[in-house]
Amino acid sequence: MTQTFDPADLPRALDDKTWLLVLTGAGVSAESGLPTFRASDGLWENHHIEDVASPDGFRRDPELVWRFYGERRAGAAKVEPNAGHLALAELERRLGERFLLVTQNVDGLHGRAGSRRYVELHGSLWRTRCSSCDLVPFDDHSHPVEPPLPMCPNCGALLRPDIVWFGEAIPYHGDFAVREHIYLARLAKERLVFLAAGTSGNVWPASSYVSRAADAGAETWLADPGVPANRGAFDRHLRGPATVVLPALVEAFKPSA
Ligand SMILES: [Zn+2]
Missing domain, CATH: 3.40.50.1220 (TPP-binding domain)
Incomplete structure (x- = not known):
């Protein structure tokens, strides 16, 4: 710069x-x-983007994904608008x-x-939604997010960050x-x-x-x-x-x- x-x-x-x-x-x-995803090497804070920002990654390892977004929340909470x-x-x-x-x-x-x-x-780091049903996304400032992972009060499926991941439609x-x-x-x-x-x-x-x-x-x-x-x-x-x-x-x- x-x-x-x-x-x-x-x-x-x-x-x-x-x-x-x-x-x-x-x-x-x-x-x-705030460190951001770098398209040049496909890494976001040393994670492969498909592991932490795709529906498949979440299915494979929801704990890793929640730990990752918990860290992103903590990081975003520490910085100020410029x-x-x-x-x-x-x-x-x-x-x-x-x-x-x-x-x-x-x-x-x-x-x-x-x-x-x-x-x-x-989407927003600061909202959580259901990975399965149409529960209305809600404000969520919790971090870190560790097991047991949060479950949907409606249907019992895992909750997930309300972020638009790779392979998902933009609202x-x-x-x-x-x-x-x-x-x-x-x-x-x-x-x-x-x-x-x-x-x-x-x-x-x-x-x-x-x-x-x-x-x-x-x-x-x-x-x-x-x-x-x-x-x-x-x-x-x-x-x-x-x-x-x-x-x-x-x-x-x-x-x-
Ligand atoms: Zn649900």
Whole structure:
């Protein structure tokens, strides 16, 4: 994260007639010090991803999976939301219903930073659900989680973290919220900006958001310290870490006269 961000790179400032759709990913959490899954070697904290983040892995060794997520909960509880999280909460305060955040992160840091209008695409570390029945997922801050493993009060099956694992479907409500936000912006005939931060969103379904927003006439901005392969999908690249770029967007915000 040595890239120097130049505020002169900022596109036209956000103002209170702007609709903003933000996608955040692992880079934003990493800046709070949370280690994240590295696609390069398929490891997450020294575990093979299929062992700790797939339905098969859970069937094979639920104790290992619960120990792993207990450790992730403990780790997430120790870190604080950073300037990037806080800047997004501030933009939400200024934009109200014109703001929507969609995150690939499961650590709950956006909520702790004060965000309310957000969707957790990949679930939450802090919720538990049944591995079998449709028990409503519930808030769960327990860690560590050790045997005997928690069982469903409805059906007796093992409970599991409410995380979307590899091979599982992304809940439809995230996609619905994105479509609705774009639709409302068009209906209002106001400016729409799509901003991806800490992720280039090159994994489906997030990968479809940038093109969907662009098709609706949105400006598409990428806040990222590196140059991802799909950089070309965006109009503008604000090259720098989210902790620098997002506060700069707040700084440049233009309230109406
Ligand atoms: Zn159940």
